[in-house]
Amino acid sequence: MLPELITAVPGPRSLELAQRLRQVECRNTTFVSADWPIFWERADGVNVWDSDGNRFIDLTSAFGVTGHGHGFAAEALRDQSQHLLHAMGDVHPARLKVELCEKLSALTFERWTGQHGKILLGNSGFEAVEAALKTAALATGRNSIVSFEGGYHGLGYGALLGAGIPWFRKPFVGQIAPVTTRLPFPKIDDCPSIEAFREALKKIDGSKIAAVLAEPIQGRGGIVVPHETFLTELRNWCDQHGALLILDEIYTGFHRTGKLFACEHSGVVPDLICLGKALSGGFPISACVGSKPVMDAWPETHGEALHTSTFLGNPLGCAMAIASLDEHAKPETAELVAKTSASLDTALSTLTGLSQVHQIRGTGLMKGIELRHSDGRPAGDVAIQIVGKLLKSGILLLPDAPEGHVLAFTPPFGITPEEIDHCVGKIATQLTNHPC
Ligand SMILES: Cc1ncc(COP(=O)(O)O)c(C=O)c1O
Structure with missing residues (x-):
């Protein structure tokens, strides 16, 4: 299912929760700003719903943990x-x-x-x-x-x-x-x-x-x-x-x-x-x-x-x-990963050649896009802006690397080719809007 945004992101409920959290959670754990975070209520497959009812596609598997609501677990x-x-x-x-x-x-x-x-x-x-x-x-x-x-x-x-x-x-x-x-x-x-x-x-x-x-x-x-x-x-x-x-x-x-x-x-x-x-x-x-x-x-x-x-x-x-x-x-698990990673590879390859894309790398369903400025500096500033814009369009993605300049993809194994294409299309738009 493709994302569906009902309210602005973060919506009023997430903003209110963020303010409450700031009062009671130690600093240096959850990052809170005017645009971050959203608060999760439920998840199913590749989709996550926040407290405002917005639906997101999760390209992180929540830090590589979950296929969300895996029936068996x-x-x-x-x-x-x-x-x-x-x-x-x-x-x-x-x-x-x-x-x-x-x-x-x-x-x-x-x-x-x-x-x-x-x-x-x-x-x-x-x-x-x-x-x-x-x-x-x-x-x-x-x-x-x-x-x-x-x-x-x-x-x-x-x-x-x-x-x-x-x-x-x-x-x-x-x-x-x-x-x-x-x-x-x-x-x-x-x-x-x-x-x-x-x-x-x-x-x-x-x-x-x-x-x-x-x-x-x-x-x-x-x-x-x-x-x-x-x-x-x-x-x-x-x-x-x-x-x-x-x-x-x-x-x-x-x-x-x-x-x-x-x-x-x-x-x-x-x-x-x-x-x-x-x-x-x-x-x-x-x-x-x-x-x-x-x-x-x-x-x-x-x-x-x-x-x-x-x-x-x-x-x-x-x-x-x-x-x-x-x-x-079960052999089906490895087969699913092989099939899904082939779809992800195909989609990510369309980003090759965009000026900030220094390298697309990884194995299986663990992929990264390294972003660099035209002078070679790691483009962590661009990566974080893209991640923020993607959140607003219903996509959960995080940057990795000490300089934060690698967009990291660890999606749930069951993400569909349609969902992958949708997300990579949005990323392409963002990359095009952020020339280095
Ligand atoms: C390779 C690796 N080792 C260890 C850890 C730490 O795991 P935890 O956060 O569950 O303590 C992580 C977490 O991201 C990790 O990626």
């Missing part, structure tokens, strides 16, 4: 809510925790290596990253890590060790251990950046490194696809130096890039994989999945868990995640 939640809302995660857990861990093992390490994986569940994505970093410290007895410029792994203190966007670290840097070496992220088809990465890697004392933490495709960093040998080179380096390879697939996982996991494009098997976002399609649940030998670095517990949280293995989240994993295990 909603049904699982409804069913589970009749039986059990909460259990004792690491003491007397919900039965569904067992089932979810078995499924996660089956879809990752059992598929890749024939051996069981082991799982640490969490709530937010950053917790999965922190669980992986703790595992690496235990498994190697080392403290230091390698991460990448432009990388994003969430905002907990542990996850900030890996943050490659300085803005997120800066105010807290005095409380973050100086254990990270950040390398340039080598971009696809960019010889200087792979050379810079290799040179920087050579200078690292591998005997001190517990883990290399990387996204297979950077999301928040600006939908940056790495050089095709990147993951293989990391795998080899880790093997050579006894470090663990942690792949953060919180954004790229669950068919976002066309394969169940993005690492499968290169055939590289990580030691630890971090999952979240689309794992449940809408419930805050995450997982750090590792190979059995690596995860068995955690000592046996004698009663007091070394790593847990109140909501670990929450049965509602487990039920939604199980339903979602069952969907992902």
Whole structure:
């Protein structure tokens, strides 16, 4: 369905809610201005309705989480809510925790290596990253890590060790251990950046490194696809130096890039994989999945868990995640992503040649349009204006990259070619109206 605007955007109800929110929510969370945000009431498929009754097409899947109202996830939640809302995660857990861990093992390490994986569940994505970093410290007895410029792994203190966007670290840097070496992220088809990465890697004392933490495709960093040998080179380096390879697939996982996991494009098997976002399609649940030998670095517990949280293995989240994993295990899901991404590619290719469009890139249903001014400067100012104009015409889209100059597309898998063409047509109009 194409968007339908009933009132101005933001409408009076959203404006009123924004003012109320400003009184009670801490600054630096929801951005509020005269034109932003709208407040969501409900969603169905690719459509979102705001509090004023306006209908939008969501090209973000709400940060890559949801296909909106996926029948299977909603049904699982409804069913589970009749039986059990909460259990004792690491003491007397919900039965569904067992089932979810078995499924996660089956879809990752059992598929890749024939051996069981082991799982640490969490709530937010950053917790999965922190669980992986703790595992690496235990498994190697080392403290230091390698991460990448432009990388994003969430905002907990542990996850900030890996943050490659300085803005997120800066105010807290005095409380973050100086254990990270950040390398340039080598971009696809960019010889200087792979050379810079290799040179920087050579200078690292591998005997001190517990883990290399990387996204297979950077999301928040600006939908940056790495050089095709990147993951293989990391795998080899880790093997050579006894470090663990942690792949953060919180954004790229669950068919976002066309394969169940993005690492499968290169055939590289990580030691630890971090999952979240689309794992449940809408419930805050995450997982750090590792190979059995690596995860068995955690000592046996004698009663007091070394790593847990109140909501670990929450049965509602487990039920939604199980339903979602069952969907992902069906070949139809990959087929749908392939079909939809072909439509998106065709539509986006019509934007090539517009003066601000520096590059259109990405894999599967994770695409970005990099905008630059004619003098080469990142055009974050143009991107944010376009995003604002699109909101007013019923399209939800966000900019990514530290300079905010990449329009990021992570639409729900079921978006139709008609909806894609409509949105890309509106973007073309906006780009034409903003000559750099
Ligand atoms: C690659 C990646 N890792 C980790 C996170 C953090 O996840 P969460 O916000 O659920 O903590 C994100 C969130 O955008 C992400 O894109």
